[in-house]
Amino acid sequence: MKIKILLFGQLKEILNADFIEMKDVGDSDILMEKLKGKFPALTDISFRVAVDKNLISENIVLSESSEIALLPPFSGG
Amino acid sequence: MKIKILLFGQLKEILNADFIEMKDVGDSDILMEKLKGKFPALTDISFRVAVDKNLISENIVLSESSEIALLPPFSGG
């Protein structure tokens, strides 16, 4: 299973991409662990995870159809 | 001594004038007493008195050069 992860704001710059793809991430805890392993820069920046356009606050099961996004602190307005 | 008293809002309508003149009103307490004697309609309406463009809250000596005005409740905006 391959999952697409959208990047926004400063994260686009840091990872130099609009999105990344990760394999074998069954839930959001595994995702975070693998992300920080693969991209150590992510351990230094504050961000939240949205699944299907909702911010998650606990571990959640992911599927290939999940819309996952990494969101740095908002600064609109 | 004759004093000119400006009227505003509903008081213009009630007294059918833009201003009135009163004689022998040495202070604002005397003014109020004479006004209500001459115009009984004034006893039924709420209004405040301004002297030289300041609302008064206690008795104040009046002179011919005082700018006196009777102000019904404000309703701007």
Next chain:
Amino acid sequence: MSDKKIKNIFHQGPISPSFIMESIQKHSTKTDIGAHNIFLGQIRADRKDGQEVTAINYTAYEDMALDKMVEIREEIFANYPLTCLHVHHSLGMIATGEICLFVFTSAAHRKEAIDACETLVERIKSELPIWGEEIFNNGSQTWKINK
């Protein structure tokens, strides 16, 4: 920032949207501003006893209102770090749907602009000697009372 010269706040007739636009436009050169707050009073077609308001006729004790406005302006500038503030109030007959009050505050940050504008609107309504007479569609009239 406060200035003691007396600005006339009164406009004969309604305040037009294009006047508001121009006022906003003028602030684009003030690049220390981060937030504007604007309050607009619009004439409401209130119903009373089966009749509907078609206009409000505003009059004021202008000299006293302008003096009081100088005092309010100074107190607002003393209490809020504003870049600028502007107040415009209509006189004369203002029809329903038209704008009779335009209060405009600008500051570096939103909280100051928002709070100052709300305080200004409350003070304008309670402290300025202005009177509105509601005109109904059957020609009857009543004197408005601010809540």
Next chain:
Amino acid sequence: MSDKKIKNIFHQGPISPSFIMESIQKHSTKTDIGAHNIFLGQIRADRKDGQEVTAINYTAYEDMALDKMVEIREEIFANYPLTCLHVHHSLGMIATGEICLFVFTSAAHRKEAIDACETLVERIKSELPIWGEEIFNNGSQTWKINK
């Protein structure tokens, strides 16, 4: 009053004073309105380390922001008796002095319009996935953080 259809709040480029004027103008037919409150965000020429901000480049997770805005809109209508509300946020490069946020609430009475507008502005800033990158006059860039 609330409607579930998703309105696009995003504008490419700055929000012009004439757009604001037209938006105000459209409300003159709604004669149950007595009060409008408008908040405008303007790009401030902040200084950091001797450099000055010349623009902010806004990007957003648009789909999520519009979903969230539907939710916020419904909650605002549930909590305040508004006639209508409108939100417009810029995307792309917005220069200092230009307007990047336009929040517009209307109600029968002032308190509701003012309170709803303030709540809306706070929620837009804290809950919508929008990012601003400050561009300085020496070409350097920093990611803005909302206070």
